[in-house]
Amino acid sequence: MKKIILLIALTSTSVIFAQDYPKSLPDFEISNQNNETFTQDDVSQDSYAYFIYFNPTCGHCKTAFKTLNLHVEDLKNTKFKLYPVSAKNDKDTHAFFENYAPKLLALNNVQILLDDNYKFADTFFVKGYPTAFLYDKNQKLVKVYNGESKIMGFMDEIK
Template identity: 25%
Template sequence: MKKVNLIILFTLLLGCTAYMAYSSQNGEIEALPALSAPKDLPDFTLNDINGKANSIHQLAQDKPTLFIYFNSTCHLCQDELGSISKRIDEFKDYNLIFTTVQPKEEMIGFVEELGIKDKSFVHFLLDADMNVASFYQIRSVPSIFCYNSKKELVAEYVGITEIDQLLENLSRGK
């Protein structure tokens, strides 16, 4: 299992590096075109960083939800989640679900540094069996999906995405 995780991690890092080289223009990084995500928020049950099983639908409730698939060692993910954490209070009317394939031990320090894990609307889930990654066909991180209050896809992005754009999509999803 560790060998598979290392292969996946290497692939994700290679993808992030290639993406940065491809999309750098005048020092700015733009989101790539969407991947055609499932039109409805899937209802997987995953463990959070405390080991508690959580249903994605129960966490999303009836609020617009930002679902982000990330890797704590990815520079782009670090930047995106860091930007979100700086403006976390603007997301209080929504649910944020951050999901990763990484083992808890590899990403817990990153989650702690963000300083947002204790917010009631922020959830960190572990996709240990890669069910969510397979379902979404995650090819690069961060992969970002905005869902409305009915759990329908509103927008999707790969790579760094402007926080204002994410907030706008979430506000339209009420």
């Protein structure tokens, strides 16, 4: 009887964890820095898509984006699209990039998005800052990265 209860508990737990993150790119609607609507239909389908949800006031996010800034040459030569998704307004987000990741602003494969009402965070079940989501060309979830130390981990997946 104890084994059956343990099996049920483990199965229930794995279902809860399996539901944590959408397995394919969910429907969402946020804005870009030009205050235009950006949805899942606007996501590039000719390469990997790497969303990084961050808050410009977060110390861990500052460290993560400093790391990305240091590796800008690697990022420039890799086939993927980077979508930093800010939990703040355009002014705070722009200042953040100027201070912590200015080299990213010059990359063609970067598009900064804004989620100042947390709709993206709710849809993607973001649990902390920074949280990154790697999707393949078919918009299927490859991996989720939590924390600043994992920010470059996606490079191993797409090479």
